[in-house]
Amino acid sequence: MLRGVLLDLDNTLVDQRAATAEALHRWLPSLGVPCTPELLVLWDEVAERHFKAWRERRVTFREQRRGRLREFLPRVRIPYAEGELDAIFADYLIAYESSWRAFPDVDQALAAIAAAGLRTAVLTNGSTEQQHQKLARTGLTGRLGPVFTVEDVGTSKPDPAAFLSACARWGLPPASVLSVGDRHDLDVLPARRAGLLAVHLDRHDGGPHDEPHRIRSLAELPLDW
Template structure:
């Protein structure tokens, strides 16, 4: 077998894997898309939906960043996003009451769509069977992110969960990765972090001294393989992660962990 990217670059044996949540473990895109269509009264094949989804994604990316920077509260960022969407749809200026009512409906539909990606269960079993510690590092509000973890059965699987809204620091700040390593009681060089954002997850983890892996589900970057991307390996699905790592057998082996509902 060819030498793995990690072995090629002299990375020590990995003892823990940190995962991003939205877009990595939880299929945020599908849940958000279905919720937006339902709340706007559009069918899944409505020709107006793709453009509206793109606007919603851009608002989420820009406005949520202002929340993470401390410029807006969690409620305020929701109102700003909804009000901007309403203006885009030609619905005029909405009051806080209108935006809150709209978002309540959206949130109910969004939560109903929380599902783990199909490739999550198998990779968890394979990593846990090798005695690895697992963790989650996610940007967001504590209560919502932890309910997402519970919805996909991850509330009992992790050794550490760090939510930016609870610890006061968010990705890509290296401090949140350092805190995760501290709570795992491991040096950064023995921890791998995988996520769907090259900037916030993979590159940020690399810059913090961890091994960063970009989960490029949409195929936005270069062809996957050793060295793809700016100093981090790229995978198209989580199922590729164990083979990429080619982990050496740890001192203790554990059977696959039983997940709720399996």
């Protein structure tokens, strides 16, 4: 019997994709660079590489930010000194944090989960400090159960151990937990390998389209397992 819903955070509860685009549209012109679709893609590619290094504990959280800029700034022909990297990233961060918004379907979904008598928790690959800030700024603090981060569970998605650790800390058997997230490779497949139920939240219809438990909105979240 289903007892809990384990939610991803970025691009599931909070529109991280839109926040990044909005931040870049504000930040890059301040550096004298027009924001283009190509630069949005480049930033995402660079960020993912360096964020992955942090998730794997190869660099610190601050160093992955510096690493992003060391790779990105030369690509857009912005000169910098090594000692300026933290200040440059801080300017981006101001724009990024002010752009955090919860998706409009979150309220309805949380109400439906509560009405079904189910518990909620969050499992995120982000840092503890930043993800709690994100929840606070978007008005979600206190509306969800425990928040499990990479720093809490000791590993990151797609390692099935991340899901098992979250369930153990939550006090629920994996078979009674439904994982919900936007990444099929991070939130669905490894959750199932860990013994959880799983639903793919495919907001942008990116597939895979043969996934039997695929929804386009949290309003479609199935709770009758």
